[in-house]
Amino acid sequence: MKLNEATPYLYCTAVIQSTGKVPYAELTAALKKLCEQTVKEPGCILFQVVPLEKERERFALWEIWQDQAAFYAHHEQSYTKEFFKAELDTIEFFESSEKVHL
Numbered sequence: 001m002k003l004n005e006a007t008p009y010l011y012c013t014a015v016i017q018s019t020g021k022v023p024y025a026e027l028t029a030a031l032k033k034l035c036e037q038t039v040k041e042p043g044c045i046l047f048q049v050v051p052l053e054k055e056r057e058r059f060a061l062w063e064i065w066q067d068q069a070a071f072y073a074h075h076e077q078s079y080t081k082e083f084f085k086a087e088l089d090t091i092e093f094f095e096s097s098e099k100v101h102l
Helices: 024-038 068-076 078-086
Strands: 010-018 044-053 058-065 089-096
Touching: 010 068, 024 044, 024 078, 058 068, 068 078
Parallel strands: none
Antiparallel strands: 010 058, 010 089, 044 058
């Protein structure tokens, strides 16, 4: 992936932790499905989840968005809302290149 250095993309990094509501494999499958749906969104440059500590059921989430509008549009998608509503994970840490509200 090659990014245009002159474009002010929105970069986000999060550490997410399982809530324990479902087995690790089920959470991993749900995250994979969320990624597959999200990367098809206009304005999504990168949306990638990687495991950190399998024993602790922790993951890193890396996101790059064209702009804040794309980020907020992602949070309005029905599948994103459904994922958050299921409370399968919790956000332990979130940092972004611009101030955004989750």
